[in-house]
Amino acid sequence: MSEKLTRAQMAERVARDIPVGSFVNLGIGIPTSVSNYLTAEQEVTLHTENGMLGMGPEAHGDEIDPDLINAGKIAVTELPGASYFHHADSFAMMRGGHLDIAVLGAFQVSAQGDLANWHTGAKDAIPAVGGAMDLAVGAKDVFVIMELTTKEGKSKLVQQVTYPVTGLGCVTRVYTEVAIFDLDHGHVTVTDLFGEASLESLRELTGIALLDGTEN
Amino acid sequence: MPSKIRDSIDEALADINDGATVMIGGFGLAGQPSELIDGLIRREAKNLTIVNNNAGNGDVGLALLIKSGFVKKIICSFPRQVDSHHFDEKYHAGEIELEVVPQGNLAERIRAAGAGIGGFFTPTGYGTLLAEGKETRVIEGKNYVLESPIHADFALIKAYKADPLGNLVYRKTARNFGPVMATAAQTTIVQVSEVVETGGLDPESVITPGIFVQRIVQVPSTNPKEQQA
Numbered sequence: 001m002s003e004k005l006t007r008a009q010m011a012e013r014v015a016r017d018i019p020v021g022s023f024v025n026l027g028i029g030i031p032t033s034v035s036n037y038l039t040a041e042q043e044v045t046l047h048t049e050n051g052m053l054g055m056g057p058e059a060h061g062d063e064i065d066p067d068l069i070n071a072g073k074i075a076v077t078e079l080p081g082a083s084y085f086h087h088a089d090s091f092a093m094m095r096g097g098h099l100d101i102a103v104l105g106a107f108q109v110s111a112q113g114d115l116a117n118w119h120t121g122a123k124d125a126i127p128a129v130g131g132a133m134d135l136a137v138g139a140k141d142v143f144v145i146m147e148l149t150t151k152e153g154k155s156k157l158v159q160q161v162t163y164p165v166t167g168l169g170c171v172t173r174v175y176t177e178v179a180i181f182d183l184d185h186g187h188v189t190v191t192d193l194f195g196e197a198s199l200e201s202l203r204e205l206t207g208i209a210l211l212d213g214t215e216n
Numbered sequence: 217m218p219s220k221i222r223d224s225i226d227e228a229l230a231d232i233n234d235g236a237t238v239m240i241g242g243f244g245l246a247g248q249p250s251e252l253i254d255g256l257i258r259r260e261a262k263n264l265t266i267v268n269n270n271a272g273n274g275d276v277g278l279a280l281l282i283k284s285g286f287v288k289k290i291i292c293s294f295p296r297q298v299d300s301h302h303f304d305e306k307y308h309a310g311e312i313e314l315e316v317v318p319q320g321n322l323a324e325r326i327r328a329a330g331a332g333i334g335g336f337f338t339p340t341g342y343g344t345l346l347a348e349g350k351e352t353r354v355i356e357g358k359n360y361v362l363e364s365p366i367h368a369d370f371a372l373i374k375a376y377k378a379d380p381l382g383n384l385v386y387r388k389t390a391r392n393f394g395p396v397m398a399t400a401a402q403t404t405i406v407q408v409s410e411v412v413e414t415g416g417l418d419p420e421s422v423i424t425p426g427i428f429v430q431r432i433v434q435v436p437s438t439n440p441k442e443q444q445a
Contacts, residue, residue, distance in 0.1 A: 049319065050243045051389050065441040066246060067390040073244040073273075073297075084388055086395040086423075087243075087269075088327040091320030095340065119345070126307055127316045128296035129346065134320030137339045168343045168359075 004177045004195035010145050012037040013192075014103055014175055017143075022100040023047055023093075025135055028072040030145050031103040047099055049131040051090045054082030071131065091131070094138025102139035104132070106146045106171075108161040111208050113171040113183045115142065116163035129166075136167025148176035148205070155206045157181060157188075178202070182213060189213035219380040220432045221411060225255035228405050228431045232256060232370055237265040239326065239366075239397040240278060241373035244270060244297075247390035249374040249407045250277035251435045256372065257281055263288040267326070267366060269319065269393060271295035271303035282306055289313035291366065293322050318346060321363050323396055329365035330399025330428070338363050371401035375424070376442070378408040379415070382429030383422045387442060391423065398428040405430065409437035 005013065007030050015037035018024060025047045026032050035057070038044050046055040048070040055070060056077035064075040093099055108116040118132045119125065136142060146156055157174060174181040178197040182189040189211040190199055203210050222228040229252065232238065238256070242248030256264075257280060264287050271292050272279030281287060283302040295303055295314060306312040317325065318340045328336055337360035341347040351362040373394040376387040384406060386394055398404045411434050437443060 048389070050246070051392050065388065066439050067388040067441065069244065069246050069389055073246075078388070084386070084391055086391055087319070087323035087393050088396045091323050095320060095338065124308075126296040126304065126314070127345075128294045129316055129318050130294040131319040133318040133344060133346065134340045137342070138320070164345050165343055 002194050006177070008033065010175050010177060013180065014143055014145060017173075018042060018044055018101060023053070023098065025049065025094070025099055025102045025139065027102065027104040027132075027135070029105045031105060032072065034103055047090075047093065048076070049090050049094070049135070051085050051087060052078070052082060053085075054079045056082075091134050091138070094131075094134050097138070097140060099139045101141045101143060102135040103143045103145060104135060106144045106156065107163045108156050108158055109144050109146070109171050109174050109183075110158055110161045111183070111188050112186050113169045114161050115144065115166045115171050116161040118166045119164040121164050132166050136170045141172045142167075142170045144171050144174045146174065146176060148178050157206045157208065159207055181210075187211060217381060220382045220426070220429060221380055222431050222433050225251060225407075225433050225435070226258065228252075228433045229255045229259050231403075232259055232261050234262045235264070236261060236369045237267065237367070239267040239368040239371040239373075239393075239401055241371070241392065241394045241397050242268065242278070243389065243392040244273055245277070247374050247386070247392045247394055248277050249372045252372040252374075252405060252407050252433070253277040253281050257284050257286070260286065262286050265289045265291065267291045267368060267397075269293050269322065270297060271300050271314075273297060274299045275302075279303070282312065285311070287312055289315065291315045291317060291322070293317055293319035316346060322366075323393065325363055325366040326393070326400045327396045328363075329367045330396060333365060335362055335364050337361065366400065368397070368401040369403065371397040371404040373397055373404065373406050375406050375408045377410045377412055377417065378406060378429070378432045379412050379417050379426070380432075381414055382406070382426030382432060383417050384408070384424035384426075384429060385417060385421055386423055395424050398424045403430045404428055406432050407435040408432060409435065409442060
């Protein structure tokens with residue numbers, strides 16, 4: 001029996017599943033760390049929505065240039081073959097279906113692939129959406145990395161999201177510390193299990209009729 | 217054509233009056249025309265509507281404009297940040313109106329204004345709180361929301377180099393909203409690090425053609441990387 005995945009291992013699994021030659025946008029937080037595990041052989045091009053393709057690793061020391069930042073406003077570097085463009089072009093790349101994969105965090109994901117990740121719904125919270133809604137509907141595939149349960153132990157993979165929705169039917173895969181889920185028009189298949197989780201225990205936790213896609 | 221170069225920031229901003237809608241370029245601090253914003257604060261025009269991606273960072277530029285109390289409303293995608301305390305304070309005190317727009321819709325609404333488009337159907341935001349009350353349509357089986365253009369009286373943007381005709385080139389991710397905002401305002405005012413003579417920019421490399429630019433002010437750059445270039 002394998003161990004539960006750490007956050008770093010979740011990011012590593014996502015990186016491993018990104019096809020060669022993909023154009024990828026990594027969201028803020030754990031998704032950003034996916035870049036640590038991409039290999040040169042994968043030839044993945046990273047998009048940052050503030051206007052760059054071919055983004056390199058975080059900049060340090062002398063490399064830092066205030067004019068060169070990522071969507072999280074962190075100083076980054078440019079790789080050979082990088083390009084810059086304005087915001088309307090950058091979001092046309094998403095909306096127009098040119099971006100292969102967006103990796104995002106989430107508060108909740110539904111069995112239908114609805115994503116909630118921009119607003120907790122709290123009345124006094126200042127709403128802030130950024131590019132989340134554009135990425136959700138624009139990328140061909142949306143991979144979510146999240147812990148499967150809340151601090152209170154409730155599943156974040158649900159039949160119906162209860163938080164304000166970011167995009168409908170957009171998530172295609174969910175990576176958690178205990179399992180990986182494939183989402184396809186309301187059918188949710190468990191492809192990998194980690195730690196002590198079983199299909200039965202996850203069905204009970206999520207309330208979803210999970211399909212068995214594990215190989216062993 | 218008369219030169220678009222102005223001698224001072226205050227001269228370039230002299231006709232921004234109460235109630236104006238002002239687009240301000242920049243994503244965070246990259247591309248933010250901080251010196252033009254300082255000039256706008258000195259101008260003391262009130263009841264401004266500001267269009268920007270954010271709602272100010274730290275204690276410079278847009279954050280100080282918001283602190284000044286001259287901003288009635290802000291249209292942006294991501295106001296809440298770790299260093300947006302001036303906006304947060306105004307918002308919680310009920311002293312500033314907020315319209316949150318998904319970032320791509322914000323860019324496209326600005327682009328639409330500059331391109332003479334009366335509205336457009338976008339999939340972004342469909343079925344969310346931010347599309348409530350908006351017209352929707354199914355096009356080839358996919359759901360879309362009708363979004364309207366955002367026009368402005370003025371755009372304040374930052375570019376890297378300009379010639380006297382207003383042709384602009386930008387630097388790295390500081391380009392962000394500059395090129396679309398330049399098209400969407402009645403008057404576009406640009407701060408640049410360097411002014412070159414007419415003919416000094418490669419026409420193939422010009423990002424914003426001078427037709428979209430009315431005034432230019434040279435402001436020496438404080439970015440050491442730029443000075444090395």
